Amino acid sequence: xxxxxxxxxxxxxxxxxxxxxxFYVRSxxxxxxxxxxxxxxxxxxxxxxxxxxxxxxxxxxxxxIAYHCDTIPQETAMTVVARQFALMTEAxxxxxxTSCITSFGNYTEILETWRQFPELEEKVREHLWKACRRExxxxxxxxxxxxxxxxxxxxxAERAHFQLVHRATGEPLRIVEHIGCHYSKMFPHKGVGGAExxxxxxxxxxxxxxxxxxxxxxxxxxxxxxxxxxxxxxxxYSLSNTHKKFESMEPxxxxxxxxxxxxxPYFLDRWQYVISxxxxxxxxxxxxxxxxxxxxxxxxxxxxxDPWDLGLQVHQVAVEPLLDKIGIPYDPARKYLxxxxxxxxxxxxxxxxxxx
Amino acid sequence: xxxxxKRSPSSAVNLDTVDHARYDRLVQLEPDALxxxxxxxxxxxxxxxxxxxxSVRKVILGLQRGRxxxxxxxxxRCMLCGKCxxxxxxxxxxRHLILTLCRLDxxxxxVR
Amino acid sequence: xxxxxxxxxxxxxxxxxxxxxxQLADLGYSPxxxxxxxxxxxxxxxxxxxxxxxxPAAEVIDAxxxxxxxxxxxxxxxIASINRLKDGFSLVLTDGTSLLCQAVxxxxxFQLFNAAKKEEYGYGIYDRVITNRDLEAWFNTRKDKRIxxxxxxxxxxxxxxxxxxxxxxxxxxxxxxxxxxxxxxxxEEFPDAxxxxxxxDLRLFGKKYEDFYIKAQRDYGIHFIRGRVSEVGEAIDxxxxxxxxxxxxxKPVKVTLDLLVLMAGVVCNPDAQHYARQVGVSxxxxxxxxxxxxxxxxTESSRPGVFFAGACTGxxxxxxxxxxxxxxxxxxxxxxxxxx
Numbered sequence: 114x115x116x117x118x119x120x121x122x123x124x125x126x127x128x129x130x131x132x133x134x135x136f137y138v139r140s141x142x143x144x145x146x147x148x149x150x151x152x153x154x155x156x157x158x159x160x161x162x163x164x165x166x167x168x169x170x171x172x173x174x175x176x177x178i179a180y181h182c183d184t185i186p187q188e189t190a191m192t193v194v195a196r197q198f199a200l201m202t203e204a205x206x207x208x209x210x211t212s213c214i215t216s217f218g219n220y221t222e223i224l225e226t227w228r229q230f231p232e233l234e235e236k237v238r239e240h241l242w243k244a245c246r247r248e249x250x251x252x253x254x255x256x257x258x259x260x261x262x263x264x265x266x267x268x269x270a271e272r273a274h275f276q277l278v279h280r281a282t283g284e285p286l287r288i289v290e291h292i293g294c295h296y297s298k299m300f301p302h303k304g305v306g307g308a309e310x311x312x313x314x315x316x317x318x319x320x321x322x323x324x325x326x327x328x329x330x331x332x333x334x335x336x337x338x339x340x341x342x343x344x345x346x347x348x349x350y351s352l353s354n355t356h357k358k359f360e361s362m363e364p365x366x367x368x369x370x371x372x373x374x375x376x377x378p379y380f381l382d383r384w385q386y387v388i389s390x391x392x393x394x395x396x397x398x399x400x401x402x403x404x405x406x407x408x409x410x411x412x413x414x415x416x417x418x419d420p421w422d423l424g425l426q427v428h429q430v431a432v433e434p435l436l437d438k439i440g441i442p443y444d445p446a447r448k449y450l451x452x453x454x455x456x457x458x459x460x461x462x463x464x465x466x467x468x469x
Numbered sequence: 470x471x472x473x474x475k476r477s478p479s480s481a482v483n484l485d486t487v488d489h490a491r492y493d494r495l496v497q498l499e500p501d502a503l504x505x506x507x508x509x510x511x512x513x514x515x516x517x518x519x520x521x522x523x524s525v526r527k528v529i530l531g532l533q534r535g536r537x538x539x540x541x542x543x544x545x546r547c548m549l550c551g552k553c554x555x556x557x558x559x560x561x562x563x564r565h566l567i568l569t570l571c572r573l574d575x576x577x578x579x580v581r
Numbered sequence: 582x583x584x585x586x587x588x589x590x591x592x593x594x595x596x597x598x599x600x601x602x603x604q605l606a607d608l609g610y611s612p613x614x615x616x617x618x619x620x621x622x623x624x625x626x627x628x629x630x631x632x633x634x635x636x637p638a639a640e641v642i643d644a645x646x647x648x649x650x651x652x653x654x655x656x657x658x659x660i661a662s663i664n665r666l667k668d669g670f671s672l673v674l675t676d677g678t679s680l681l682c683q684a685v686x687x688x689x690x691f692q693l694f695n696a697a698k699k700e701e702y703g704y705g706i707y708d709r710v711i712t713n714r715d716l717e718a719w720f721n722t723r724k725d726k727r728i729x730x731x732x733x734x735x736x737x738x739x740x741x742x743x744x745x746x747x748x749x750x751x752x753x754x755x756x757x758x759x760x761x762x763x764x765x766x767x768x769e770e771f772p773d774a775x776x777x778x779x780x781x782d783l784r785l786f787g788k789k790y791e792d793f794y795i796k797a798q799r800d801y802g803i804h805f806i807r808g809r810v811s812e813v814g815e816a817i818d819x820x821x822x823x824x825x826x827x828x829x830x831x832k833p834v835k836v837t838l839d840l841l842v843l844m845a846g847v848v849c850n851p852d853a854q855h856y857a858r859q860v861g862v863s864x865x866x867x868x869x870x871x872x873x874x875x876x877x878x879x880t881e882s883s884r885p886g887v888f889f890a891g892a893c894t895g896x897x898x899x900x901x902x903x904x905x906x907x908x909x910x911x912x913x914x915x916x917x918x919x920x921x
Contacts, residue, residue, distance in 0.1 A: 114815055118697070118706035309700040309812075329814035329822040349474040356476055364817045390470045464470075482827065484777075484836035496802075504798045507807070507829050526829075533804075534830050559795070 114327060119310045126297075126307035130256050130264045136206035137168040137258075138197055140213035141178060143375040143407075149424035150409040151212050154258050157412055162268050164261075166210070169200045175211070177219040182339045187226075188237065194223050195241045199249035209252040210261055214374040217257040218295025221303050224251060255303075257296060259373035259408050263305060263313045266320045274417035276322035279368075280440035285324040286368040289403070290314035291358075291381065293374025294334050314371055317408055321415050330361035337376030355384040359396045359403075366398070369435050370405045381405045382429045389466040400467045402430035414441055421447055431468045445469065482534045491570075492532035494577030498569050501561040505529045511553035511563055521546035525553050525563045528570070537575060544570055586611055587683040587917050590672055592856065594654060595623020596899060597891025597906045598688035599645040602652050604910035610917070613680060614654040615672075617852075621646060621654060623690050629720035631899060632762045633789040641899070659852070663859050670860065670886065684886045684913050685860065687870060688906070689853035691892040694741030694749065694846040702737065702843055703813045709821045709838070710813060712740075712845045713756065716763055731774055731839035734767050735823055736760045737810050738780040742846030751867045753846035754896035757784045760844050761797050768801040776803045777836060779810050779825050787898060806834060813841060847896045862887050869895045880909040888912055 139151055159166045175197060180190040201209055211217045227234035241247050262269070277286045292311045297304025306312035309332070315325040336354030341347045358381075362370075372378040382405040389395050389402070397403040405428065406414075413423045414436075420443045425432045436443050448469070451457040462468055496502050505526065512524035523546045531540040544567060553563040572581040589605055591598045594616035602612040620626065622645075628638040659675045669683040696704040696712045704710045711719075711727055719725040738760055742753040757780065764776050783805070785791050797803040808826035811833075816822050821841050827834040849869045857863070857870050862882045865871040870893050873881040880889050890909040891902040 114708065115706055118703075121697075121705070122700055307700065309703075310706070327815055329816055331814065332812060345473045347474075348472075349477045352474065353477045353479070357479060387472060388476075391472070391476065481824070481833040481835045482830065484834060500799060503802060504795050506794075506805075530829055534827070534832075534834075536830075 135210040136201040146379045153413045175216045177215045191237045192240045199247035202250045207253040214293030288318045288323040289367040289370045291372040335377045378405045404432045487535045490577040504559045510556045589684045590682040593688035594621040600906035617659045689893045691847040696843045696845045701812045733775045733838045734840045735838045736778045740843040756844040
């Protein structure tokens with residue numbers, strides 16, 4: 114592989130990401146699957162690195178799930194998004210940062226649709242006024258939270274307590290990066306690095322010491338399409354997509370998978386359990402599976418946050434082998450202690466996937 | 470444990486692993502079959518096609534892509550009228566091709 | 582005052598320029614060949630064998646070189662500016678000299694589409710992905726680290742041609758026959774290799790081109806898969822994993838190859854477009870230079886004194902280029918006669 118070839122393409126797809134003053138909108142589901150990710154995004158970028166990131170308690174979903182499931186018409190989704198923009202305008206911000214990647218795709222798509230069909234934008238302004246008497250200005254920049262963290266990766270690297278390096282051998286960790294489909298597949302110029310070789314996650318992984326793996330199914334979707342898995346009869350398709358990726362990445366023996374979407378790490382993490390129950394096959398080393406992290410969790414680990422504060426106990430695939438590889442200390446006894454040090458329930462163990 | 474759904478196999482044909490022993494034998498015995506361009510003249514003129522889905526073009530391609538069940542089904546519906554041979558622009562003796570295929574088993578061995 | 586010995590600036594010393602200059606010199610004129618590369622022969626000089634008879638390209642080039650040896654040729658020289666005068670043109674060249682001429686012949690040829698623009702194919706990123714130009718150069722020099730006893734080779738047709746998203750909706754005409762020619766040559770070199778051609782349509786319009794196709798299929802067992810390649814990835818051993826749609830089978834297809842050859846298409850040389858505008862000649866909507874009439878006057882432009890030959894007006898085969906070069910020379914001859 115000719116690395117400079119990729120660098121040339123990355124240079125073509127440089128996205129302008131403002132440094133400061135962001136309006137943050139959260140994801141519908143991320144806090145369930147990866148409890149501390151959004152918290153630590155704010156803790157790192159706002160508290161530790163001193164950026165101005167504001168979130169309003171009045172903000173809602175972007176209606177992406179309903180839109181993609183065809184349960185609401187596009188105009189309704191646009192009006193919900195318009196209200197988000199109104200909240201942003203009222204708070205005095207013009208940069209929007211989203212937590213969810215489908216959200217990012219949704220906002221980008223709606224702004225592009227309004228650019229091509231200004232009469233639709235007018236109509237949505239009218240709807241919003243009639244619905245809740247709000248007015249809005251369109252955001253100047255829309256970025257995904259991973260874009261922002263990509264921009265700040267140097268500052269994070271400066272403050273890092275740990276490197277993404279195997280403590281025993283000194284080798285950089287082999288990292289699989291999985292980008293959400295809605296990030297750049299629809300609008301390549303809105304993603305850092307374009308559609309074919311996005312570098313938002315690989316940039317982060319590399320500046321923190323890791324080595325990124327390119328495998329044949331790197332670009333393949335994980336299968337988290339709402340229409341695919343919402344209906345149980347279709348869920349096999351989702352599973353098959355992820356299975357294809359695992360079969361393809363297996364020979365490269367990755368140490369960890371990092372993603373920037375709410376759904377992708379959920380599937381890449383949980384389907385390993387399902388595959389182990391259905392077929393008895395596990396990926397990764399010694400039957401432990403390949404741990405899956407969100408980029409905020411990875412940043413948190415690198416900055417020395419306690420793994421249990423990062424919510425890693427909720428992951429299906431055991432993260433302990435990875436923590437041991439990097440040399441991050443953790444207290445196994447505290448794994449299932451809640452916020453007030455009281456024991457929360459311990460999950461049952463799978464049949465073949467080894468967990469702690 | 471029954472999750473209520475199963476893993477679906479990929480529908481992509483993997484040319485690295487597809488078994489084309491029967492096709493290889495066929496083109497040994499009927500080399501002109503290699504020159505098929507998939508134009509569909511044979512299928513268009515086939516007497517049996519409107520009712521049975523027989524198509525020599527599909528047989529030739531199906532052998533190369535692992536669609537053996539479909540190929541066998543189509544071969545059994547041929548009436549050996551020879552109209553396909555008359556129209557083939559590449560001059561393939563399609564009737565001979567069909568008869569040859571009927572003599573081969575799935576592994577490409579001559580059994581009849 | 583009519584110039585008794587008119588000078589013609591021939592921009593480009595590829596086969597079009599050389600042949601036209603030869604013909605003009607035979608007719609008694611003084612052509613001046615201006616060539617930006619350090620040698621004459623253009624693209625054809627880099628090629629190995631030519632369809633349909635597998636003529637060595639060197640034969641064609643050597644013959645042209647011999648016949649034009651006495652013609653004034655400026656190598657490694659580009660045009661800094663070109664201006665139309667009342668009775669001719671003035672060119673300022675990058676070597677500092679200036680040239681006054683009474684007619685200009687554009688023989689600027691084509692530029693190969695930059696295959697790296699089709700990012701999904703990984704040209705310049707994955708080691709085993711090369712272009713038709715790289716392969717032809719290997720046939721000549723045998724020096725390319727990427728080509729090492731391949732067991733499976735693929736050819737992707739229409740890279741940068743017939744592609745709105747790549748900025749070129751035109752067919753590049755000669756790539757289909759070139760792909761088949763190169764596929765046969767690869768099979769001759771590596772008889773046990775599996776060779777796949779991924780095509781949209783096979784455009785084999787020329788003399789004996791269809792025979793090439795039949796030969797490729799029957800004598801060499803080359804596989805033709807109708808469908809576009811969607812993406813190329815790299816397997817752990819460095820081979821490329823190619824995914825394509827197999828439209829005749831109605832399903833996707835996947836194959837691992839040791840070498841993938843991208844048939845990069847043909848676009849107009851951007852320098853030619855620039856010079857053309859400077860002399861008041863327009864660029865057609867397909868990006869090539871615009872002829873006065875696409876049927877009756879393809880070697881003439883809409884401006885008196887400016888003529889075309891070869892691929893600058895559109896993708897051309899070698900016999901067509903040579904024929905146009907002679908035709909352009911004759912047009913120039915008539916142009917000067919009418920002015921006497």
